[in-house]
Amino acid sequence: MNRALPDRLRQRLDALAPLWRDGLPAMARGLAVGLLAVTLNPVLFALSVVSLALIPAAGLGFAAFPIVTSVVRWRANLSRRLAARSGVPIPVPYRPVPARAVYGTWERFRQVVSDPATWLDFAWLVPGAIAGTVCGLLAACLPLYGVEGMLGIAILLSASIDWYGYGIFWPIDNPVEALLTIPMGVLFLVVGLAGARWLTWIEATFTSYFLRPTPSSVLAQQVRHLTVTRADAVDTQAAELRRIERDLHDGAQARLVSLSMNIGMAEELLRRDPEAAAALLAEARQSSGLALADLRGLVRGIHPPVLAERGLDGAVRALALTVPLHIAVDVDLPARPPAPIESAAYFAVAEALTNVAKHSGASTAWVRLTHHDGRLAIQIGDNGRGGANAEAGGGLRGIERRLAAFDGIMSVSSPPGGPTVVTMELPCALSSPRTSPSSGTA
Structure with missing residues (x-):
């Protein structure tokens, strides 16, 4: 019986291991999501509105809006990384910025304004602030609230005022009620850690509706990728054809020309100088072997026989x-x-x-x-x-x-x-x- 209790306790602790392993990182992510949402999103939304309003006023917005957009994209990419850790990967949808489109130029402003992802980021700032604050801080605060009850802080606080006051869950009038905060704290901790994973996943899924690429941007990215890879494939094929042509010209073709000349000279010398003709034919045979080796090497460079x-x-x-x-x-x-x-x-x-x-x-x-x-x-x-x-x-x-x-x-x-x-x-x-x-x- 004495051994059964530790075994059972060990089994219970093993069953709770995934809760701690997944719940604690989710709690930390929730805290990060909530703090970022409540601090940066409102500020960036205000800066975006101001920079847009400054466009008609002396054109200051032409320079300010791309700068603010870069900060908004940095903030959105933070949310994408946090969402990926919560099991919701969100691809980056931004169009590539040309090298000539530097800050303060019309090219940069036009590139930023014409990118649909710019406006999706802007539309996400306020809803993202609300969802991040609610889900993120709730995912962090529920387990912390349970820890407070487990540590018996309510008992200590109540003891200093003659067991009368407010605990963390309800008004406390006696020590028995204060002691009840400990099992309640355990319950809040377990539920909070289990719920933290779902809360961060819900927030990440909500974020993905705004920050993921639109179908048109996905299609545009695929077209750009196919354009680049097609150009690379054409260049690679052209370089390969030039290599084959060069190898044929410098190797097998030169040896075959030499072979043809030796055979022709041997034909002329066959009657009057058989020994010289035989030497030329032996040289031609050697040239034919070298030409064959060159052709085999060329074939191996195109598609190795061992691969087939x-x-x-x-x-x-x-x-x-x-x-x-x-x-x-x-x-x-x-x-x-x-x-x-x-x-x-x-x-x-x-x-x-x-x-x-x-x-x-x-x-x-x-x-x-x-x-x-x-x-x-x-x-x-x-x-x-x-x-x-x-x-x-x-x-x-x-x-x-x-x-x-x-x-x-x-x-x-x-x-x-x-x-x-x-x-x-x-x-x-x-x-x-x-x-x-x-x-x-x-």
Whole structure:
């Protein structure tokens, strides 16, 4: 019996663990939401109204309104981040600002005014202040109110006035009534922590109705994205065609021309100098072998045969063997991706490993390929010096452009001193089953 009680108590505490784990962060978020709503929203609404009113008056609003809008967007982005933590992700809907549209210019004013998200933010300030204040502060105050009762503050206060006064829940006339505030405090704490998650979720959902992108803005973003990725795909294709043409001209074509000339000279020398003709034919045979090797290398650069034969798993392992580093390869793909996705992923891995070998100073690296939620995920890491940056151009920027043609994304984590981790994702559905092993070290 003595052991049963602690076991039961432990089970009860374990059952309450999710309440504390989720309720306390929700309570903190509610406090942040409530304080931001009650302090910043009214001020920003007033500043927005004043800056709009100043537009006819000497044109001061042309410069003031974009500045106020930038502060409003900063405030709205804070709410988006808090909403995402409450389980309601809200994409950022703002149109990109051209480089020439600096503050104080007509371009900046026109860009801000023509963006529908500007007016949705403005429309959200007052309702957001009300919803944030009510839901946020309620999510924070209910648990705190329960803590006050649990600590028996009402008992202490009542004891100083001869058990007569007002407790936290009702007027207290005697010690028995004061003691009842403790179980009431426990009840308020539990209900408050459980309700904090719902209150913050309700506030985040309400906020999303104003701050999420409109259908027209989503369509406009998709059009801009497709325009950029199409231009990148066209540029990449043109660069690839130029590379193929250059390789053919400088390699196989030159060798084939030399082969044709040697065969022609051998024909002329065949009767009067058979030995010289035989030497030319031997040279022609050697040139034909070199031309064939050039063509094979060119084909591998377009679509490696190992990729077609062994799939992405085997192709990445074969690729890792060509890099002068210890590379651990871990592939967990239940089936093969479509051929275009396989090719893009293969060349992205190849470019990333080339960067590792040339620039990282690493002694070891690793490659991991997985598929989940309809996305092919690729992670490439090394223990090098770090400092890699896709914004600087070069190989990583080329990878990003290659993936963008398939709606893929790439992120780089490379602090000074390392390690460097490049993460890529490509939306795809797997098709044919694989035949190669799933993990190992290259």
